[in-house]
Amino acid sequence: MHDPGPDSAPAPAPTLELDLLAVPKVVPELRRTLSGWHPHGPHPDVQLCVSELLSNVIRHLGEGTPVTVRLTRAPGRIRVAVTDPDPRVWPVLRTAAGDDETGRGLALLDAVSLRWGVEQGPDSKTVWCELGEG
Numbered sequence: 001m002h003d004p005g006p007d008s009a010p011a012p013a014p015t016l017e018l019d020l021l022a023v024p025k026v027v028p029e030l031r032r033t034l035s036g037w038h039p040h041g042p043h044p045d046v047q048l049c050v051s052e053l054l055s056n057v058i059r060h061l062g063e064g065t066p067v068t069v070r071l072t073r074a075p076g077r078i079r080v081a082v083t084d085p086d087p088r089v090w091p092v093l094r095t096a097a098g099d100d101e102t103g104r105g106l107a108l109l110d111a112v113s114l115r116w117g118v119e120q121g122p123d124s125k126t127v128w129c130e131l132g133e134g
Contacts, residue, residue: 016034017070023058049131050082052109057082061089066085078131079128
């Protein structure tokens with residue numbers, strides 16, 4: 001997991017914030033919603049990261065888990081954040097073998113993002129990543 005380091009500053013207010021239940025049918029719906037969010041058209045890496053983070057909640061916490069999805073634009077960057085109500089279950093970056101059917105989501109997120117991490121709250125956690133604007 002990438003550490004935000006001492007130079008991290010609080011994120012600006014979200015430009016898109018959605019409270020929803022993490023269920024499989026929401027993933028493609030959210031990708032469609034996001035295709036119109038970016039002023040320059042669809043941003044495939046944003047769609048990929050949101051899909052992977054939401055899918056991780058479904059897989060590891062269960063269908064119907066309430067989440068908040070936030071997207072924030074700052075100069076040159078987009079921050080994607082998904083908050084869920086379980087501060088104990090943290091994502092783990094691992095290497096999937098060639099025949100593994102799961103385990104590549106965080107590796108994809110790690111590959112396309114500038115950095116990513118987890119913030120723990122008293123009753124929740126937020127998994128976030130930052131992507132280049134373009």
